[in-house]
Amino acid sequence: MPWTATGSSLKGPKGDQGIQGPQGTQGPAGADGGTTAHAARHLPGGADPITNGVPAGGAAGQVLRKSSATNYDDEWAPPAGQIVARGNKTSGNIGVTSGTEVRIMMIAIPVVAGRLYKITTRMEVDSTTADGISSTTLRHTFATGTPADPTTSSTQLDRALMHHRVVSVPVTVETVGFFEATQTGTLKVLASVARASSSGQITVRTDGMAHRMWAEDQGPAVAAAQTLY
Numbered sequence: 731m732p733w734t735a736t737g738s739s740l741k742g743p744k745g746d747q748g749i750q751g752p753q754g755t756q757g758p759a760g761a762d763g764g765t766t767a768h769a770a771r772h773l774p775g776g777a778d779p780i781t782n783g784v785p786a787g788g789a790a791g792q793v794l795r796k797s798s799a800t801n802y803d804d805e806w807a808p809p810a811g812q813i814v815a816r817g818n819k820t821s822g823n824i825g826v827t828s829g830t831e832v833r834i835m836m837i838a839i840p841v842v843a844g845r846l847y848k849i850t851t852r853m854e855v856d857s858t859t860a861d862g863i864s865s866t867t868l869r870h871t872f873a874t875g876t877p878a879d880p881t882t883s884s885t886q887l888d889r890a891l892m893h894h895r896v897v898s899v900p901v902t903v904e905t906v907g908f909f910e911a912t913q914t915g916t917l918k919v920l921a922s923v924a925r926a927s928s929s930g931q932i933t934v935r936t937d938g939m940a941h942r943m944w945a946e947d948q949g950p951a952v953a954a955a956q957t958l959y
Contacts, residue, residue, distance in 0.1 A: 807842070810949030814847070815839040819941045824923075824934040831867070831924040833881055834934060838918050839945040841872075841911035846948040849887065851921040852904045853942075854935040857894035863926035866890050868907040870919045880920035887919065891926065900935050910951045919945070 734741050784794065788806030797803045808814060817837040826832045834853065841847055855864050869884035871877040878884075888907030909917055921943055925932050934941065 808947050810947060812947050813944050814947050816942070816944035818943075826864070826923050826925050826932045826934065828925045828931075831922050832934070834921050834923055834941055835943055836880065836918060836920040837943055837945065838877075838916055841909070841915060841917050843911050843914045844951055845911050846951040847909045847911065847917065848946045848948050849907045849909065849919050849943070850904065850946075851941070851943040852902060853921070853923065854900040855892060855894075855903050855923060856898050856900045856933050856935060858897060858931045858933075860895060860897050862894040862932060864892050864894065864903070864932045865924045865926050866892070866903050866905045867922050867924065868905055868919055869922065870907075870909065870917055872909075872911075872913075872915060872917045874913055874915035877916055877918045880918055884920065894932070908948075917945075919943070 732743070785805060788794075791808070791812070792806045793809045794804055795807045797805045815837050817835055819835040824832055824834065835851075839847060839849070849868060849870075851866065851868060853866060855866075857864065867889045868887040869880040870887045871880050871884050887909065888905055890903060890905040892901055892903045894901060905921070907919070909919075911917070921941075923932070923934050
């Protein structure tokens, strides 16, 4: 290529290509792309598609929680403390004589493995004799299918004794039991009242007020029991 004039300058022919320069330093590592299972959940067409990292489904009032320690293993569930089952009994007063245990009410509770549940019952009870004693008992059965009726086959969940100091004055008795679910299924809990003293009668009262029973999801169960003293 001949030399050419460009304004006040001269432009010569194109020179040969220079030698390759030294290799540059390596850049920082990129972000982890996740596991194959993670990709399958997040990419369109995956077996368990997720929008913006949140599982599909869920219901009003539920929260997102970890299902296990595995990354991205999460699910929709009731918040801790939410009532998951309840029942009332508003029929007439129930008399209980010495030596008998009378079934008052029962509820069925859907439970999830690894969760802790608190079951509470509240009743008004009075006695025909001073210093009478009554007991309220929670009995339970559990099954992944349909559990047996606690009146025929059960395990005691909790029990409370009440001393009646004054005749015919109702006393509110609250009994609380806890259940740690090792499997997902149905828990049936029965509340009953018994006369623990040898004479007289106790009465589970309504007087327009219902006997109440409810179950709360307390959240994940503690991995192992801890001794405090």
